[in-house]
Amino acid sequence: MTSPLLEQLIDAFRVLPGVGPKSAQRMAYHVLERERAGGQRLADALGAAIEKVGHCVRCRDFSETEVCGTCASASRDAHLLCAVESPADRLAIEQATGFRGLYFILQGRLSPLDGIGPRELGLDTLAARLAEGEVQELIIATNPTVEGEATAHYLAQLARQHAVRPTRLAHGVPLGGELEYVDRGTLSHAFGGRSEMAD
Amino acid sequence: MTSPLLEQLIDAFRVLPGVGPKSAQRMAYHVLERERAGGQRLADALGAAIEKVGHCVRCRDFSETEVCGTCASASRDAHLLCAVESPADRLAIEQATGFRGLYFILQGRLSPLDGIGPRELGLDTLAARLAEGEVQELIIATNPTVEGEATAHYLAQLARQHAVRPTRLAHGVPLGGELEYVDRGTLSHAFGGRSEMAD
Numbered sequence: 001m002t003s004p005l006l007e008q009l010i011d012a013f014r015v016l017p018g019v020g021p022k023s024a025q026r027m028a029y030h031v032l033e034r035e036r037a038g039g040q041r042l043a044d045a046l047g048a049a050i051e052k053v054g055h056c057v058r059c060r061d062f063s064e065t066e067v068c069g070t071c072a073s074a075s076r077d078a079h080l081l082c083a084v085e086s087p088a089d090r091l092a093i094e095q096a097t098g099f100r101g102l103y104f105i106l107q108g109r110l111s112p113l114d115g116i117g118p119r120e121l122g123l124d125t126l127a128a129r130l131a132e133g134e135v136q137e138l139i140i141a142t143n144p145t146v147e148g149e150a151t152a153h154y155l156a157q158l159a160r161q162h163a164v165r166p167t168r169l170a171h172g173v174p175l176g177g178e179l180e181y182v183d184r185g186t187l188s189h190a191f192g193g194r195s196e197m198a199d
Numbered sequence: 200m201t202s203p204l205l206e207q208l209i210d211a212f213r214v215l216p217g218v219g220p221k222s223a224q225r226m227a228y229h230v231l232e233r234e235r236a237g238g239q240r241l242a243d244a245l246g247a248a249i250e251k252v253g254h255c256v257r258c259r260d261f262s263e264t265e266v267c268g269t270c271a272s273a274s275r276d277a278h279l280l281c282a283v284e285s286p287a288d289r290l291a292i293e294q295a296t297g298f299r300g301l302y303f304i305l306q307g308r309l310s311p312l313d314g315i316g317p318r319e320l321g322l323d324t325l326a327a328r329l330a331e332g333e334v335q336e337l338i339i340a341t342n343p344t345v346e347g348e349a350t351a352h353y354l355a356q357l358a359r360q361h362a363v364r365p366t367r368l369a370h371g372v373p374l375g376g377e378l379e380y381v382d383r384g385t386l387s388h389a390f391g392g393r394s395e396m397a398d
Contacts, residue, residue, distance in 0.1 A: 003248075003252050003261050003262055003263050003267070004263070005244070005247050005248045005252050006248055006252055006261050008244045008247070009244040011244075012243075012244035012245070013241065015230070015234045015237030015238060015240070016226045016229065016230070017225055018222070018225075023217070025287060025290070026216055026217075026287070027216060029285070029287055030215065030216045031214070031215070031245065032248060032252055032261060033285075033306070036249050038211070038214030039214065039245050039248075039249050040245070040249050041211050041214070042211040042212065042214055042215075042245060043241075043242045043245035044211075045204070045207045045210075045211035046208060046211070046230065046238050046239070046241060046242035046245075047239065047242040048204050048208075049202075049204045049208040049227070049231060049238075050231070050235050050239050052204055053202050053205055062205050062231060063202055064202050064204055086228070087232075088224060088225070088228055091224070107232070
């Protein structure tokens, strides 16, 4: 390599997820060859976001302010609270559904082996929130994985302790999926959870 | 989205090659959730490289100094000059072969339709270099594409005008390749260019 700064840049790109040595090299060359203005914008945006984006004290989502825009909004229904594992999950639900309630972002899932317990997921904050009495339904939208299910059970217990109704996203055959290729667990779940068809 | 800075960051990641909206979002979340220190390093490395990395006046490769380390090195053989399309190609040759000569990086290939002519590839600089009389062989390592071949022919003519011997990388069946899956052009080339086997 002819330039130490270039070498440092290639190395630095490898902190990004899914970026190995070849992609990192391609990114560095691309920015220097063709996208210096865009690269500078990226450097500035990274610096600004890292410095200023923290977590909302209410929902634990990313936020530049102490309370995020969604939590501060008067037009959201504070009786409904949806618990998700990550900000990406929250965004997916917000974009796909017409949900107008509030969110609680766990920033992970219960995983005792990795040292992630209730405290790491901010469940004390969640318990305090449920104790306030405003929330009536806790929609538990953790991922349908083993750890996600365990987390869901824990959250359901927590909700019941505070007289809040816990609900879980429906499991079943995905739209557009073919029965032949759906895994057994999902199919069995969908079969058991069948519902009456409307006329 | 709950944070304008986060939105800007996701948008800024899209200047990178191969990064669409989903990957950009994943990169932004990853950096903010788990890699703030690495992200800051990336921001700094980007800024520094964009500000300080220019091109070597001799070989047009990326360099922080007017003449890059390779061109300035006394241990390289100045009689051999290897022309490549991009810094990535130069790096691939440097890593794979024991080549100890010098390089000339075209930073592209002849492509009249895109407005890329001899001037854009710095061929005036290359001609002046060949006219100096030190170079004896010009190894033309442009890609074996239509445009790369056209560029190679142009470079070969330029070399002959200055009484420099032009050579081209061998085409043929790649090592580890299977004849059945090698394309016709390559196979025909490899067949025509067969050589005597040593005992």
